[in-house]
Amino acid sequence: MALGNSRTGKQVSKVATVPKVSGPLSDAKIMALRPATSGQIEYRDSMVPGLRVRVGTTGIKTFVLRKRIAGKNRNLTLGRFGERLTIAEARKKARQILSDVELKADPAAAVPKPQRRVVHAHTLNAMWPDYRQAKAHLRTVGEVERIFKQHILPEFGDRAADGITRSEITRFIDRIAKRTPVMARNVLSQFSAFYSWAMPRLDRLPGNPCRDAGRPPKPKARERVLTDAEIGALWHVLDGEGHPFGPAIKLLLLTGQRRNEVFEAERSEFDLEKRLWTIPAARAKNGVAHFVPLSNPAFALVKGLLEHDRGDKLIPARGNWEAGPSGFSKAMTRLRAGLEERVGEPVPHWTLHDLRRTMATGLQRLGVRLEVTEAALNHLSGARSGIVGVYQRHNYFDEKGAALKLWAAEVARLARAAKAKSKRPR
Missing domain, CATH: 1.10.150 (DNA polymerase; domain 1)
Structure with a gap:
C-alpha cells in the first residue's frame, strides 16, 4: 500500500468524486465501471467510510481509503482491484486500517509503509x-x-x-x-x-497447479449440416459478398478444407498447370501434407484470386498484403442474415467449419466411399487411422479428384435450383 496526499489543488483537479453507485459496491459493479474520459474518477463505497474505487483513463481500478490523520487528509492506496483484491478484501483491509488509526498513539504508524516491489526471477x-x-x-x-x-x-x-x-x-x-x-x-x-x-x-513448486484445477466439460460435438436449399442459397449470397470472403468461402465449400488452410494459403501452394493445391505439412492441422485436386469451379476461383501480384498470400488482408484477412465475425453476421433473407425463413446457427461437415455428408449421400471422403478432407481417423493407416499408403489422389468434381457439380445443381426457386412468384 502507498501513502499519498491529495490536498494540493493540482491533484484535486485531476480526481473527480462522483455520487455513490446504487447500493453497496460489488465486484460485478466495479467490473462494469467504464474508464474515465480524462483524469480519474472515484466511486464511494456505502459500507466503509472513506473507501473508494478510483478509475483512470486506462480502465485500471484501484481501491483507496481517504482518512484524516493528524489533521491532514491522507489517501491510502490499498491495491488494484482483481482476483487477489476483491471488494470484500478491500473492506476488510480498510476496516483494519481505520481501527489501527483509532487505537495507535501515532496514527501515521497505522499506515503500512510502501514496500519496494521485488521482481521475481521466476515470474x-x-x-x-x-x-x-x-x-x-x-x-x-x-x-x-x-x-x-x-x-x-x-x-x-x-x-x-x-x-x-x-x-x-x-x-x-x-x-x-x-x-x-x-x-x-x-x-x-x-x-x-x-x-x-x-x-x-522451480524448486518450490510441489506440483502442477493446473492438474487438479477445474476443467470445463467437453462441448458436445456439433452436428450442423446445411440443407440442400441452404447450400444453393448460400452460393448466391456469396456472389454478393465480394472479395475476400465471397470467393474464399466458396473455395472452402467446394474443397472442404479447414478455414485457416484456405484463408492462410500461400500463392506458391497452387499449380495452375496441374490444377493442384498442395497444403504443406507445416500448415495442415494433422501435420500431413495434403494434395487437393481442383475442380473446374475451384480452379476458376483460385485463378481469379491469383490475379493480384502483391504479397505471398492467396487471400491477403486489405492494406496488409503479407497477412490473411480479418473481420470474420462481421462477415459471418452479414452472411447469416443474407442466407435467412434468401431462404425466406429463420436459419439455424451455422459456422464456417459446418461447411466442411456439409461437404463430407454430401459426398456420402452421393455414394463416395468413406475412405475417399476422409482422404479428401485430410482427416486421419476411421478408415485411415491406427494400424490400417500404417500399412495402407494409397493416397486416393484420383479418387479425391473424382469426388471433388462430383461435389462441385452438386453445388452447382443446388445453386441453379435456388435461383429458379427465387424467381417463382410467392
Missing part, C-alpha cells in the same frame, strides 16, 4: 522467452504464443510461477468458459503444458 513474464524457445520446433508454436499473449500473460505475467494456486487458475478458466468453453479448455491445456516444462526449474 511468467521472465520465464516466457525460454518456454517459447523450447516450443519453437512445434508446428503449433503460433497457437501457443497466441494463447499466452492473449490470455495467460495479461492475467499472470507478473506473478511468480510457483505462487499461482489451483483455485486462482480455476477461477481464471471459469471466466473464459463463460464466453468460450472450447477456448477455456485450450488455455488450461497450454497452461498445464507450461507447468510440466517449468516444474524441473
Whole structure:
C-alpha cells in the first residue's frame, strides 16, 4: 500500500468524486465501471467510510481509503482491484486500517509503509522467452504464443510461477468458459503444458497447479449440416459478398478444407498447370501434407484470386498484403442474415467449419466411399487411422479428384435450383 496526499489543488483537479453507485459496491459493479474520459474518477463505497474505487483513463481500478490523520487528509492506496483484491478484501483491509488509526498513539504508524516491489526471477513474464524457445520446433508454436499473449500473460505475467494456486487458475478458466468453453479448455491445456516444462526449474513448486484445477466439460460435438436449399442459397449470397470472403468461402465449400488452410494459403501452394493445391505439412492441422485436386469451379476461383501480384498470400488482408484477412465475425453476421433473407425463413446457427461437415455428408449421400471422403478432407481417423493407416499408403489422389468434381457439380445443381426457386412468384 502507498501513502499519498491529495490536498494540493493540482491533484484535486485531476480526481473527480462522483455520487455513490446504487447500493453497496460489488465486484460485478466495479467490473462494469467504464474508464474515465480524462483524469480519474472515484466511486464511494456505502459500507466503509472513506473507501473508494478510483478509475483512470486506462480502465485500471484501484481501491483507496481517504482518512484524516493528524489533521491532514491522507489517501491510502490499498491495491488494484482483481482476483487477489476483491471488494470484500478491500473492506476488510480498510476496516483494519481505520481501527489501527483509532487505537495507535501515532496514527501515521497505522499506515503500512510502501514496500519496494521485488521482481521475481521466476515470474511468467521472465520465464516466457525460454518456454517459447523450447516450443519453437512445434508446428503449433503460433497457437501457443497466441494463447499466452492473449490470455495467460495479461492475467499472470507478473506473478511468480510457483505462487499461482489451483483455485486462482480455476477461477481464471471459469471466466473464459463463460464466453468460450472450447477456448477455456485450450488455455488450461497450454497452461498445464507450461507447468510440466517449468516444474524441473522451480524448486518450490510441489506440483502442477493446473492438474487438479477445474476443467470445463467437453462441448458436445456439433452436428450442423446445411440443407440442400441452404447450400444453393448460400452460393448466391456469396456472389454478393465480394472479395475476400465471397470467393474464399466458396473455395472452402467446394474443397472442404479447414478455414485457416484456405484463408492462410500461400500463392506458391497452387499449380495452375496441374490444377493442384498442395497444403504443406507445416500448415495442415494433422501435420500431413495434403494434395487437393481442383475442380473446374475451384480452379476458376483460385485463378481469379491469383490475379493480384502483391504479397505471398492467396487471400491477403486489405492494406496488409503479407497477412490473411480479418473481420470474420462481421462477415459471418452479414452472411447469416443474407442466407435467412434468401431462404425466406429463420436459419439455424451455422459456422464456417459446418461447411466442411456439409461437404463430407454430401459426398456420402452421393455414394463416395468413406475412405475417399476422409482422404479428401485430410482427416486421419476411421478408415485411415491406427494400424490400417500404417500399412495402407494409397493416397486416393484420383479418387479425391473424382469426388471433388462430383461435389462441385452438386453445388452447382443446388445453386441453379435456388435461383429458379427465387424467381417463382410467392
